[in-house]
Amino acid sequence: MTTFDLPSGQRLSKSEDTRRRIVLGAAAVLVEKGYAATRLSDIAATVGMQAGSLYYHFDSKDDLVEEVLGFGVRYVHEYVRAAVEDLPDGLTAGERLYEAVAAFLDALLATGDLSPAHLRTFHQAPPDMQERLRPGRRDFGHYLDGLISAAVESGDVRSDIEIPVLRLFIINSLERVIDWPESLRERDGRSAVDMMRTLIFDGVRAPR
Amino acid sequence: MTTFDLPSGQRLSKSEDTRRRIVLGAAAVLVEKGYAATRLSDIAATVGMQAGSLYYHFDSKDDLVEEVLGFGVRYVHEYVRAAVEDLPDGLTAGERLYEAVAAFLDALLATGDLSPAHLRTFHQAPPDMQERLRPGRRDFGHYLDGLISAAVESGDVRSDIEIPVLRLFIINSLERVIDWPESLRERDGRSAVDMMRTLIFDGVRAPR
DNA sequence: GTCTATACAAGGATAGAC
């Protein structure tokens, strides 16, 4: 069972707790089977319920799935924003981006199945659901764009490639880490965060 | 309609041609809907047929999907291998890897919907199908590992990160390019291949 | 080779008991 603190961290009522357990169980099933193949009976089984009982908590399968998909992005976004805001003053824009990259990957890995569920399922979800989820994704992209362009202007990040390309490169390469085999997450005492920051900022070329 | 030369390039019989058109149509539907939500009637519609008629060409939905998923990987693998073999003698291992990266992305983009279909659908496919497809994926990974480790030994690629991590970083970041908006594929006269090679080899940090 | 018609199974959704 995957758990992690809520951004706000308040205590949950019994009903909210059940709802939360359903969401986390649904995330696990979505990761494994994908959107359409995920049956309500599968989700119910992970929380020890019958399929029909889910309708007390959610109006429909889509209602539940949308909650799963929205949850992960919100959490990651909040986490990164908070981490960057907590940074001491006096850092360069490049250093701030460097820390944001670490926070982003930390947050992705901390969501358990939520981020993987989002990343694997988004494109399979009904178009109208995708539309409703888009703003949350877009907001985070814009936020990152701000950090990147500050780092370009300060001369820390290369200016010969446009911001949106830099952003996609950073986000995409970090998001794929969730599918790394467990054995690669920690090598020679170096964490995935450590290795990915090296690769994203300095590339695979041998330093001279 | 997406077309591209077969690795072998021979002419197709009428029946083989129909079969091919079904495969390409299926790829397009898979990209849009995902594995389980892809209906045989959708696929049939893209080729102007009725769902039942597909069974003349394929034994089952899975039989068809497996052909789609296997096709893309084989094509990409062959393409990269051929491109690297055609390289002139006397290149360094680093230069060979540099060319392989370009060939890989070229091939990915040349497959039309086949590679996207593979990448989006693989994890949703039934476990036994995944098992049968794994060797093809693994082979390509091993092949790339060879190019990478040669470049590490020649001192062109960094040695402080292990080969599998370097390989995943390279493959994953290139594979995500298929989802870039069309507008980013060509910026300031720089191609996606050009930009991605810069980012993979030298990172986002401003050169000094 | 492709069509139409149909059997058959699966799963989302609802109703009412407890």
Add this chain to the structure above:
DNA sequence: GTCTATCCTTGTATAGAC
């Protein structure tokens, strides 16, 4: 709040005509 029972739709797969 959760269960059981059931309705209803959808989609795979098959059979046989053309």
